[in-house]
Amino acid sequence: MDIKQYMNEVGQAARAASRQIARADTNAKNAALHAMASAIERDAEALLIANASDVANARAAGLDAALLDRLTLTAKGVAAMAEGLRQIANLPDPVGEMSDFAYRPSGIQIGKMRVPLGVIGIIYEARPNVTADAAGLCLKSGNAAILRGGSEATLSNQAIAKLVKEGLRIAGLPERVVQVVETTDRAAVGELITMSEFVDVIVPRGGKGLTERIAREARVPVIKHLDGICHVYIDSEADLEKAVRIADNAKTHRYGTCNTMETLLVNDDIAKTALPLLASIYAAKGVELRGCPRTRDLVPTALVATDEDWRTEYLAPILAIRVVADLDAAINHINDYGSHHTDAIVTENYSKARRFLREVDSASVMVNASTRFADGFEYGLGAEIGISTDKIHARGPVGLEGLTSQKWIVLGDGQIRG
Known part of the structure; x- marks a missing residue:
């Protein structure tokens, strides 16, 4: 031919x-x-x-x-x-x-x-x-x-x-x-x-x-979009039950999709309660955890996370976890390491939710929902031709x-x- x-x-x-x-x-x-x-x-x-x-x-x-x-x-x-x-x-x-x-x-x-x-x-x-x-x-x-x-x-x-x-x-x-x-x-x-x-x-x-x-x-x-380095941030004022359910679904619903969570950020004030619960769930599902020093203090089975882990779209049962001091640190991490695809916050604080929506520079930004919803079908578009992280003409699904x-x-x- x-x-x-x-x-x-x-x-x-x-x-x-x-x-x-x-x-x-x-x-x-x-x-x-x-x-x-x-x-x-x-x-x-x-x-x-x-x-x-x-x-x-x-x-x-x-x-x-x-x-x-x-x-x-x-x-x-x-x-x-x-x-x-x-x-x-x-x-x-x-x-x-x-x-x-x-x-x-x-x-x-x-x-x-x-x-x-x-x-x-x-x-x-x-x-x-x-x-x-x-x-x-x-x-x-x-x-x-x-x-x-x-x-x-x-x-x-x-x-x-x-x-x-x-x-x-x-x-x-x-x-x-x-x-x-x-x-x-x-x-x-x-x-x-x-x-x-x-x-x-x-x-x-x-x-x-x-x-x-x-x-x-x-x-x-x-x-186009190049990577789906998606984050969930669990705030200090998160509903713990919601946080666990969302962080579980965002990572383990499907591993090979661009809207799967690749990095979990957890506020230090809630980390000692949330992380052991999540670690148990992830362990049962065979998810390898890679964490910062504070994460490894709370979850000793976690491997050491390198700077490269924050920049990686695994498309696999691997999750990077970082404990952060506050909302500012979470937003800065996402804007520095993310791919501008989809990021979520779990919080009951309206003001923090509004700040997250306004300041996170991504095509889809969510409050109290799994990143897995970033999809044309779920958004009521019928389907999607793709997801764009560009800022001109089309953005998101x-x-x-x-x-x-x-x-x-x-x-x-x-x-x-x-």
């Missing part, structure tokens, strides 16, 4: 499809989403069989546990894909939404209209659910999508893509609105991220290495609004500028 020629053909088809889907009727887009969801539910068993083959091949190839976790589909996960598509269908269509109208002294009326970005390239590792999520979000927001999944999920991605195309066909929409790159040759990624004439934005979903490469080499804008832009519109009645 001539990769350059193939990707050029994919890009041309996507650009043409983007113009068609940008003017598509909301009812047609919703019909396609519902048809996709129904097809996924109907063929759930076939999807699980295809995924089981991918997982077996990945395990035989020696892929790490975090990647295997992201690759594996369950019956619940397949059902969530279908539900996510239906949620997207039920969300308001952002395309064409007009706002901020005002009259100027000249008599013209100015405002803004929300419009699709155009063609979105999504490059992802494992996570076959991204195929459905990305297809649904791009479709509803009026964009064409070029999806390039990892070779470890080829069978799963192709099976899901077949059902996505079925939904588009049933709704009378062009099938090339969503294209899954059929080659696993890495050169396809290099072509995709440099096709500025066809692609308007790139979204990487994968490890730090993949994201860094794309950010470095892309010739089109990139919506990127849903429909993040896949659109705004243009100025001017309404006049013959006015000319004097």
Whole structure:
């Protein structure tokens, strides 16, 4: 296969499809989403069989546990894909939404209209659910999508893509609105991220290495995050029961996700009560603890934490713990060592909660809730195209609004500028 020629053909088809889907009727887009969801539910068993083959091949190839976790589909996960598509269908269509109208002294009326970005390239590792999520979000927001999944999920991605195309066909929409790159040759990624004439934005979903490469080499804008170094801070005025439940869930619900807690910060006034309780829970679940000197005084089984531990996204049953003097120390630690992804405070003090929300410089900041909620589905976006820790255009879970832009519109009645 001539990769350059193939990707050029994919890009041309996507650009043409983007113009068609940008003017598509909301009812047609919703019909396609519902048809996709129904097809996924109907063929759930076939999807699980295809995924089981991918997982077996990945395990035989020696892929790490975090990647295997992201690759594996369950019956619940397949059902969530279908539900996510239906949620997207039920969300308001952002395309064409007009706002901020005002009259100027000249008599013209100015405002803004929300419009699709155009063609979105999504490059992802494992996570076959991204195929459905990305297809649904791009479709509803009026964009064409070029999806390039990892070779470890080829069978799963192709099976899901077949059902996505079925939904588009049933709704009378062009099938090339969503294209899954059929080659696993890495050169396809290099072509995709440099096709500025066809692609308007790139979204990487994968490890730090993949994201860094794309950010470095892309010739089109990139919506991204590099690390998920997420924190939970247990304040001196925390409800202990809440704190234990949240710190447990934030770390052990799933280890291989970007919104999993990697560092636990505990106020010194509550540490001697909270840490032994949590250490017992973590020990029962096989979580390795690495702590500061004060942590190791209270939890002798903890290993010594180095400065590098505060900067590490483990994606594994490993947790760094630091005892801090006060809220200022916690905020400073998060802003110095964090990745600006998701951070939470557990406290019953309203003023401290407000300070934490205001001063922690992250895409998602939470009070008395697990970091695991930083997710498009949980935020009511239906799904997410990815999570952005950038500060321009989109930040946090990127849903429909993040896949659109705004243009100025001017309404006049013959006015000319004097």
